[in-house]
Amino acid sequence: MIKLNTIAKSYNSAPVLSGVTLEIPSNIIYGIIGKSGAGKSTLVRIMSLLESTDSGEIYFDDKRVDNLRGNALLERRRKLGMIFQNFNLFLSRNVYGNIAYPLEISGVDKAEIKGRVEELLELVGLSDKIESPISKLSGGQKQRVAIARALAVRPEILFCDEATSALDPQTTTSILTLIKNIQTQMNLTVVMITHQMEVVREICDFVSVLDEGEIVESGTVKDVFAFPRTKVAREFLGSIKPIDGDDILEIEPSLAHIYRLHFLGESTKKPVISEFIKQSPVNINILSGTIRTVGEVPIGELVVEMEGSAPNIEIAKRWLADRDVKMEALDA
Ligand code: ADP
Numbered sequence: 001m002i003k004l005n006t007i008a009k010s011y012n013s014a015p016v017l018s019g020v021t022l023e024i025p026s027n028i029i030y031g032i033i034g035k036s037g038a039g040k041s042t043l044v045r046i047m048s049l050l051e052s053t054d055s056g057e058i059y060f061d062d063k064r065v066d067n068l069r070g071n072a073l074l075e076r077r078r079k080l081g082m083i084f085q086n087f088n089l090f091l092s093r094n095v096y097g098n099i100a101y102p103l104e105i106s107g108v109d110k111a112e113i114k115g116r117v118e119e120l121l122e123l124v125g126l127s128d129k130i131e132s133p134i135s136k137l138s139g140g141q142k143q144r145v146a147i148a149r150a151l152a153v154r155p156e157i158l159f160c161d162e163a164t165s166a167l168d169p170q171t172t173t174s175i176l177t178l179i180k181n182i183q184t185q186m187n188l189t190v191v192m193i194t195h196q197m198e199v200v201r202e203i204c205d206f207v208s209v210l211d212e213g214e215i216v217e218s219g220t221v222k223d224v225f226a227f228p229r230t231k232v233a234r235e236f237l238g239s240i241k242p243i244d245g246d247d248i249l250e251i252e253p254s255l256a257h258i259y260r261l262h263f264l265g266e267s268t269k270k271p272v273i274s275e276f277i278k279q280s281p282v283n284i285n286i287l288s289g290t291i292r293t294v295g296e297v298p299i300g301e302l303v304v305e306m307e308g309s310a311p312n313i314e315i316a317k318r319w320l321a322d323r324d325v326k327m328e329a330l331d332a
Helices: 040-047 070-078 096-107 109-125 139-151 167-184 197-203 223-228 231-238 272-279 310-321
Strands: 002-011 015-026 029-033 054-061 080-084 156-161 191-196 206-211 214-220 246-249 258-266 282-296 297-305 325-328
Touching: 002 258, 015 040, 015 206, 029 040, 029 167, 029 197, 040 156, 040 191, 070 080, 080 139, 080 197, 096 109, 109 139, 109 206, 139 167, 139 214, 156 167, 167 191, 167 197, 191 197, 197 258, 206 223, 206 231, 214 223, 214 231, 223 282, 223 297, 231 258, 272 310
Parallel strands: 029 191, 029 206, 080 156, 156 191
Antiparallel strands: 002 015, 002 054, 206 214, 246 282, 258 297, 258 325, 282 297
16 A cells, blocks of 8 residues: 655745645556646656655555665665656667666576566567667567566566557557556556546556646546546546447537536436437437446446527436436536
């Protein structure tokens, strides 16, 4: 368990994190999502003990770690794995040399290093690249090497800072699948820092939304996707790109009041909309629709145009709410 208690950090008197309190349970993938400038990288540098806080405490499994100094800090840091958007590999070393590096500085003997590097390369599917120079690898292969290097010291926590942001969608999916498999196999706690809701949706169990240096929303991915409470979470959900398995229906929009209807669980399977159209006092035109599956739960969204008086729109809203469908104005 990682516990952050009212972490604050400023640069040149400008607050970047203002009282971040967070509990990340062990053995899960925890997403922290936020827009550019929200403070994500600062938070991950602080959590991974690369940077100090101005105030607040950090605990790993109830042991305070933000106050460690000198060798104790170095030792603790070595047990943390980290991967980055730009891979941060040594270009002067080949694949073997990169993965061997953290073991060399920990004083592991040569024969043991060789065995461990081979094992790690098999794990990330790159056994045939052991002697390759880094410059000859694709982005996805570089990130696999970075993952192998991060895992070399058998960390308990793996921090991923925008790990898939520089990759194309297909490579992103393969890297996320690898991270998920490794997390399960090694009982790792994975903290994914990202601005991509697709990443959260694909592999995270829990998510927190960071906005202007504060955690504004946290919950299981299912709950946050189904009922986002904050505007910033809704914006992220609105920007999500559909992936295979989503049912997409696109109809040319026209001008009117536009609403997004959120359906959750059973309400996605019921003919709520056809009943609504039959008895509703407002005219309704469907603009687009999606059904996503998050975990086992189907989550439906319809973007509709509604025409009617304000009282009738209110009646429609209540009628839908009674059937577990939430109505959100998009053009208000
Ligand atoms: P994110 O990763 O969400 O984009 P960052 O943590 O990188 O956000 O940055 C948040 C804010 O803190 C930005 O305004 C950035 O300019 C500032 N910042 C981050 N690191 C430093 C630093 N080392 N020195 C000064 N300002 C910084």
